[in-house]
Amino acid sequence: MDRLECIKSMVTKCHTTADIGTDHGYVAEMLLNENICEKVIATDLNKGPLDRAIKHLTSVNLHEKCDFRLGSGLTVLKENEADAIIIAGMGGELIADIIEASKNIALKASQLILQPMTTGDKLRQYLKENGFKIIDENIVKELHHYYFVIKAVPGEDEITDEIFYEISKIILEKKDPLMFEYLHKILNVNENIIRSIEKNNSSDYNERAEALKMKNEKIRELMKN
Structure with missing residues (x-):
């Protein structure tokens, strides 16, 4: 399973998903094609990637199910507007900063799917200390890189040992060979x-x-x- 496929597979069926930093809009396409959600709010900080997403999702006739927004992080969302929030393909500390800047919005979502490219430990610690509970996690490998995909919900989490910020207890318990x-x-x-x-x-x-x-x-x- 590749990284984007894994992200898509971890979204629980819902009405609206916000894809933050949508880039080409591939995850939005997968979610809509498989009826995992009815609508995607596709956002990006930069006009170039957002234009690419608009072009791609228009070419596959999905643009009518998408709401395209230019802006930073979760600031483009209103409370309760998105059931699922995806933030993928950036550093763990940046993902934590994005959540922190609009924590009221993140805490109103029923699920966060987060895929840090680096410093997953910092992101896990941030979630634990800020009212989020990690309920699932997977590991995927692309070329020589290992990526973690985290699913979090609002709630209290318990960490029995700080090593579990660095090494996912959930994936260990799954005995995943990767x-x-x-x-x-x-x-x-x-x-x-x-x-x-x-x-x-x-x-x-x-x-x-x-x-x-x-x-x-x-x-x-x-x-x-």
């Missing part, structure tokens, strides 16, 4: 950093090496369980 592949990659990256740190032999560096060793131990423990 997750184990991803964790092996993380272990190797950390081992390489530890080796290069130990060559430098300064006390600051040693502290960092120890922290990474402890993290690797924790990851191996999680993989075993």
Whole structure:
């Protein structure tokens, strides 16, 4: 399953989906073609991508089911206007900033589908600390990159260990083979950093090496369980 397919598959059937940063409008097309929603509010910060989405969705005769809006993040939405909100293809911290800037709107949606390109740990922590609960998560691989797709709803979440900001507990529990592949990659990256740190032999560096060793131990423990 590719990244966009995974995003689409995690949207629960609803009336209106807001696709924030729609780019070409491919996710909007998938959602409408499969009757997952009846209407898409396709938004983008920049005119170029929004024009591309308008052109593409017009070419596949779906433009009448779309409302195209130019603007930043969730500021183009009203409260209760979208049942599902998709924010994909940007950094985790930027996604958190977008939610924070219009938190009243995000908290009124029944589902958020979020796909961070980087810093998924920061996004998971933000959600936990700001009234959102992660109810599902998947991992996909495209070329050599691993991507996480997070589904969150308004609610309280419990985190038993801070490692679960970095490593999705939900995907671990699914025993997804891709997750184990991803964790092996993380272990190797950390081992390489530890080796290069130990060559430098300064006390600051040693502290960092120890922290990474402890993290690797924790990851191996999680993989075993």
